[in-house]
Amino acid sequence: MSKRNIIFILFILFGISGLFTYFQSLPSLLEKKPTLATGKILVRPMEIDQFELIDQNNAAFNNKSLEGGWTVVFFGYTNCPDVCPTTIYKLAEIKNVIKEKLPSTDFNTVLVTLDPDRDSAKRLDEYIGYFDETMLGVTGTYENIQSFTSSLSVFYQRINKEEGYDFNHTASIFIFDKNGLLFATMSPANTIGELTEDFYTILNNFQ
Amino acid sequence: MRSKSIKPLVLITLLSIFFGQKSFAELEVNNAWVRSAPPNSKVFSGYLRFKNVSANEITINKMKSNAFDQIEIHSSFIEDGISTMRKIDNLRISENSEMKLEPGGYHLMLMSPKKDIKEGNLVELIIYYEDEDRIKILRSDAVVLRNGYE
Missing domain, CATH: 1.20.5 (Single alpha-helices involved in coiled-coils or other helix-helix interfaces)
Structure with a gap:
């Protein structure tokens, strides 16, 4: 030949x-996947890199922790007095509505700190426990937080001030499905009503 | 048991109605509240509505309180998907208009509390503003709440 x-x-x-x-x-x-008013459902759920963090009770928080139920992850820091408590409050309200409408749904919320220097597991326990004790607060070493954020393309930047510092960071919230795959992203700037509707759309269609 | 848990709520509501509203000729402050925060918090956020009832623009230059070392006006906003915060040195309120300081937007940053700040407390706010080139002072109170008026 x-x-x-x-x-x-x-x-x-x-x-x-x-x-x-x-x-x-x-x-x-x-x-045809339903569309969201406040964000996007990924064309195919995406696997994310291995990560190893800890929660406020010093228990491991890794890829396995995302499996079994639906998980909503957002990024912030406890020295942020405006946006972070507002997002925690919104997610707690949404969780209550979802519990009522879809009682069998396992729906978890997680704040991952971008400020491990100030946000120890103890500090997160104090902070999360105050606003919503059903939420998980997650921290880790600087490197481990960075490897988790980079697999989600989360941007963050420390802004030094005269006293202390703040962060500019990606505002999106990340929704993981029962297999621990990234399923959708949303913008928390929307109202509780708009966000709840989108969460309901996801959980009602993709259980 | 039931009446015990309701009493503080009623008291907080009454206090917030009574103290949350202050007016001074051309500038009114309504629905002022400070978000309560866990123990050991160094930074708090505050919200209110400024109402300029005069025919001139008013500029808020400075704010002080006996409960905090420092108060600044900040703006939280999302630009290209990035959550950002900026300090506002002079907050301008147009004539005959209202400006809302609310969660996720313009807000007060109350830093380094001088005492414990607890739910139901009142926080004094001293507002320095400029109206027709004159510096004026308005005193108001904000009530400490877990979640505010909205």
Whole structure:
């Protein structure tokens, strides 16, 4: 067989396998996913890199912790007096509505600090316990927090002030499905009503 | 048991109605509240509504309190998906208009509390503002609440 023929056959085989993959994934691509008013559902749920953090009770918080139920993760720091308590309050209200409407849903909320220097597990316990004791507060080493944020493309930047410092950071909240895969993102700047509606859409359609 | 748990709420509501509203000719302060925070918190946030009832622009220059070392006006906003906070040195309120300081937007940053700040407490606010090139002072009170008026 000439070299030319081999290349031709390989080319054909490559084309067939490409078509096969395309048709195999066609149903999932054509499947109509509901749209969200406050964010986006990913075309395919995304696996995220391995991470190793701890919660306010010093228990491990890693990829396994995201499995089993739906988890909402957002980023912040306890020295943020305005946006963080507001988001905690909104998520607590949403959780109450979801519990009422879909009582069998396992729905967890998690604050991951971007400020491990000031936010120890003890400080998070004090802070989270005050605003919503059903929420998890998560911290870790600087490197481990950074590896978790980078797998979600979360941006954060420390802004030094005359006294102390703040952070500019990605505002989105991240929704993980029961398999621990990233399923959707939303913007917490929306109203409790708008966010609740979108959470309901997700949980009602993808249990 | 039931009446015990309701009493503080009624008291807080009455206090907030009574102290949450202060007016001084051209500038009114309504629904002032400070979000309560866990023990050992160094920074608190405060919210209120300024109402300029005069025919001139009013500028808020400075705020003070006997309960905190420092008060600043800040603005939280989301730009290109990034949550950001900026200090506002002079807050301008147009003539005959209202400006809301509310969660997730313009707010007060109350820093370094001089005493324990607990739910139901009143926090004094001294507001220095400029009206037709004259510096005026308005005293008001904010009630400490877990969640505010909205």
